[in-house]
Amino acid sequence: MADPAHGAKNFGTIRNVVKGLADYYYDLADIDDGKDIGKTRDEVVASFGETVGVKALDRYTLEYTLTGPTPYLLSYVCLELFLPIEQEFIDQVGEDFGTSKENLLYCGGYYISEWDRDKLVVMAKNEHYWDKDHITLKSLNFEAVADGVSGVELFQRGQVATTRLTSEELSTIKSTEWEDYVYLADKTLTTYWFIYNFESRNPEFQAAIQNLNFRKALYTGIDAVTLSAIWEPEDPEFFCRYTLLPEGCMFDENGMDYTDYPGLVDYKNNPPYDAELAREYMDKAIEELCDADGNIIGVTPGTKVDMLPIAEFTSDGKLPIDILYTCGSSETEMKHALLVKEMLTNNLGSENVNVILGFSNISFSDEVWALDNWDLVHDSYGFRYGDPSANLNRITTDGTLNDSEYEVPEFDALVEKANEIYTINERYAAFAEAELWMLDNAMIKPYMTGGGSYRMTRVVPYTTPEGYFGMVSYKFKGAVIQDTPVTKAQHAQLRKEYEEALAELAGK
Amino acid sequence: MRRYYLSKLGQALVTIALVVLVVFTLLRFMPTTGYFTKEEFREMDDVAKNAYLRSIGVLDPTLVQLKNFLVKLSHGDLGRSMTLYPKSQIKDILSDKIKYSVMFNAFSWIVSAFIGMPLGIAMAKNKGGPIDSAGTAYVVAVRSIPSIIIHFFVQVYVSRLFNLPMLFYIDNPRSWILPTISLSLGSIAGYAIWLRRYIVDEENKDYIKFARVKGLSQNYIMVRHVFRNAIVPIAINFPSDFLLLISGSLIIEGLYSIPGMGGLLIKSIQALDNNLVQILVLMFSTLSVFGVFLGDIFVSFVDPRIKLTDSPE
Numbered sequence A: 001m002a003d004p005a006h007g008a009k010n011f012g013t014i015r016n017v018v019k020g021l022a023d024y025y026y027d028l029a030d031i032d033d034g035k036d037i038g039k040t041r042d043e044v045v046a047s048f049g050e051t052v053g054v055k056a057l058d059r060y061t062l063e064y065t066l067t068g069p070t071p072y073l074l075s076y077v078c079l080e081l082f083l084p085i086e087q088e089f090i091d092q093v094g095e096d097f098g099t100s101k102e103n104l105l106y107c108g109g110y111y112i113s114e115w116d117r118d119k120l121v122v123m124a125k126n127e128h129y130w131d132k133d134h135i136t137l138k139s140l141n142f143e144a145v146a147d148g149v150s151g152v153e154l155f156q157r158g159q160v161a162t163t164r165l166t167s168e169e170l171s172t173i174k175s176t177e178w179e180d181y182v183y184l185a186d187k188t189l190t191t192y193w194f195i196y197n198f199e200s201r202n203p204e205f206q207a208a209i210q211n212l213n214f215r216k217a218l219y220t221g222i223d224a225v226t227l228s229a230i231w232e233p234e235d236p237e238f239f240c241r242y243t244l245l246p247e248g249c250m251f252d253e254n255g256m257d258y259t260d261y262p263g264l265v266d267y268k269n270n271p272p273y274d275a276e277l278a279r280e281y282m283d284k285a286i287e288e289l290c291d292a293d294g295n296i297i298g299v300t301p302g303t304k305v306d307m308l309p310i311a312e313f314t315s316d317g318k319l320p321i322d323i324l325y326t327c328g329s330s331e332t333e334m335k336h337a338l339l340v341k342e343m344l345t346n347n348l349g350s351e352n353v354n355v356i357l358g359f360s361n362i363s364f365s366d367e368v369w370a371l372d373n374w375d376l377v378h379d380s381y382g383f384r385y386g387d388p389s390a391n392l393n394r395i396t397t398d399g400t401l402n403d404s405e406y407e408v409p410e411f412d413a414l415v416e417k418a419n420e421i422y423t424i425n426e427r428y429a430a431f432a433e434a435e436l437w438m439l440d441n442a443m444i445k446p447y448m449t450g451g452g453s454y455r456m457t458r459v460v461p462y463t464t465p466e467g468y469f470g471m472v473s474y475k476f477k478g479a480v481i482q483d484t485p486v487t488k489a490q491h492a493q494l495r496k497e498y499e500e501a502l503a504e505l506a507g508k
Numbered sequence B: 001m002r003r004y005y006l007s008k009l010g011q012a013l014v015t016i017a018l019v020v021l022v023v024f025t026l027l028r029f030m031p032t033t034g035y036f037t038k039e040e041f042r043e044m045d046d047v048a049k050n051a052y053l054r055s056i057g058v059l060d061p062t063l064v065q066l067k068n069f070l071v072k073l074s075h076g077d078l079g080r081s082m083t084l085y086p087k088s089q090i091k092d093i094l095s096d097k098i099k100y101s102v103m104f105n106a107f108s109w110i111v112s113a114f115i116g117m118p119l120g121i122a123m124a125k126n127k128g129g130p131i132d133s134a135g136t137a138y139v140v141a142v143r144s145i146p147s148i149i150i151h152f153f154v155q156v157y158v159s160r161l162f163n164l165p166m167l168f169y170i171d172n173p174r175s176w177i178l179p180t181i182s183l184s185l186g187s188i189a190g191y192a193i194w195l196r197r198y199i200v201d202e203e204n205k206d207y208i209k210f211a212r213v214k215g216l217s218q219n220y221i222m223v224r225h226v227f228r229n230a231i232v233p234i235a236i237n238f239p240s241d242f243l244l245l246i247s248g249s250l251i252i253e254g255l256y257s258i259p260g261m262g263g264l265l266i267k268s269i270q271a272l273d274n275n276l277v278q279i280l281v282l283m284f285s286t287l288s289v290f291g292v293f294l295g296d297i298f299v300s301f302v303d304p305r306i307k308l309t310d311s312p313e
Helices: A009-015 A021-032 A041-046 A087-096 A148-156 A167-173 A177-181 A203-209 A212-221 A224-231 A264-269 A275-289 A331-348 A364-369 A389-395 A409-419 A424-440 A488-507 B002-028 B038-043 B046-055 B062-074 B090-125 B130-144 B147-161 B173-203 B206-214 B218-230 B238-246 B250-255 B264-270 B274-302
Strands: A054-058 A061-064 A110-116 A120-125 A139-143 A162-165 A191-196 A303-307 A311-315 A321-327 A353-359 A376-381 A444-449 A454-457
Touching (some): A009 A021, A009 B038, A009 B046, A021 A041, A021 B046, A110 A139, A148 A162, A148 A167, A148 B147, A162 A167, A177 A488, A191 A212, A203 A212, A203 A275, A203 A321, A212 A275, A212 A331, A224 A331, A224 A444, A264 A424, A275 A331, A311 A321, A311 A353, A321 A331, A331 A353, A364 B038, A389 A409, A409 A424, B002 B062, B002 B274, B062 B274, B090 B130, B090 B173, B090 B238, B090 B250, B090 B274, B130 B173, B147 B173, B147 B250, B173 B218, B206 B218, B264 B274
Parallel strands (some): A321 A353
Antiparallel strands (some): A054 A061, A120 A139, A162 A454, A191 A376, A191 A444, A303 A311
């Protein structure tokens, strides 16, 4: 996996944590690129044992040497990237690794006993599993059901144990006995947010976005609930998120959620949307950005803005400020874009902002990111391990997620300081301070969580291992299946008991 | 005659070579950013992106890739899927999938021909009568109602009515019934309406009227004259239909969870799986071209008046 020839895409997640791994990877990549680094490929590969901090001490013990203290290691090692594999087996199967059930190794509670491509995966109980007594289901069938309607029908006939429902499918079982079995699945760790292009070629937006009041006008002028309703019309508030990092997945030594740290908790619990406040911020921004005639200070009139193939327009250097909102061209994306335009135009004033919609047709990466053809976009990011650094490190001035190209030395310093603290409570407090700085300065606008869907199930909730990181959705140890579907009331009751048990654990 | 076959064969091979070459070249014009999700594109540094692209073999110059493709192909190696089924041997993927599509298309073909053709003949023989009206109503319904609605109806309601499985399972023959029905509905209508049309056309021709005047029986006229002439335009497609049994139905295979070939080409194009696209294009173009070629030959057997050369040898 550490060999670039194997092309592991997510390798960057762990590259800098394990000692020597980055050097090993880049040495091989240089050789593959034809550079002379004074060593041959075989020599570098042969040096793995000495240069990389991974060692199998005995048959059951693996030792990692890290580049530094890593207090979040436990949430980290459950990533599939850390799953060990026997070299002998890899050598034996070569490129065929993972292409059939015979070319895989298993160490969990189940192994794949049947694999019918694009049809069915049957997982059977692993009788050699160390904790096999807690494997309650003898086999698991993962079956391809291409259509949601068929999925619901199969569930109603008792032929599948769980199913998902879209909002449309939900509406078809409204006012029937099945409505009582529908529950809303939990949010995911993914956060959707709006980002701004601080180095835009559109001079009007480039000038405006440097202004704090303008950013706050955008921050308070977009209603997350309305946007969330595109995906979740039944309960849009449920999926709104107003912090950069997700709630419910990082707890300090006292059991306090990271997002409940002072300052952050106010953002978490208070929807920022306020049309009047947005207008106030906009008015203040206009005072600071424009002269008495509505000319935007520092912008030369008549500048041609070439953002083709997305958009092309001429900046007049006057109000309204042109904002190029770029998105994909799916129906949902277009609906989303029209709503954003409507909100900004209404709340900030059509005399103040002119939202231009731009749609990428083929490849967002090629047409938008690569050519820098945007002022405002909405985007989403996952959250890979249980530490604020997982995403806050990525949005620093030099961070990989800083597509906005902002410069935030204050934030960088706060993150750097937090990274050097290894006691959890202090570490979280320091990261919370950094995140708060980003939110106070409206550098990014988080607004929604990812995932979440309506479901019906016969699997009793909270009988399987819970957690957010690694491959939790595939864990079935202890799962209990009941004959009748789980009702809303049963789900709510079990959720309450689960949360009480968590709180009790935290208290201890 | 031999010259005709050789010339047609040559044209067929040139067509296939051109199709493969054009598709191969066009695929290389696709931007490599398509191999990364939005997050991967920004998260991975250039070194990592290059390493990934090299690992799936798209960094080599087009000509080198073409040479590798042809050399491997000449050794019977179809290569490995790049992105849709990473690293899986394409021959394994195809052998896993083709059997299902062939099976259902063959069932559907048999059912369609055995129901559609007699229906078309019956409609023509009873032109304007109740069978014709009922048949026409069926054809109009199948052609005008969006197929997805009909398929859903069959899958959900018919399965409920007759207690049949909603999804396909290879070890449960009862689960084969509904997909076969769904696949056949359209082609039954196709066979019926075209055969009816050709028969009605033929029946109005002078030679048929003359045969009738001569006192030949209706059945004799129908079998010896009308049907033989009417089947020609349909028969020309038989070889293509037979060869393309391997191409699955996107909607029906999805609906009944049949892991066949349906949509494989579309999915592989969307996934920029060049290796898989090339093999599928090569396979489908070869079968299509030879289907047409064999159609010409087949039709000359069905109707001996049709000559494939200007002058007899």
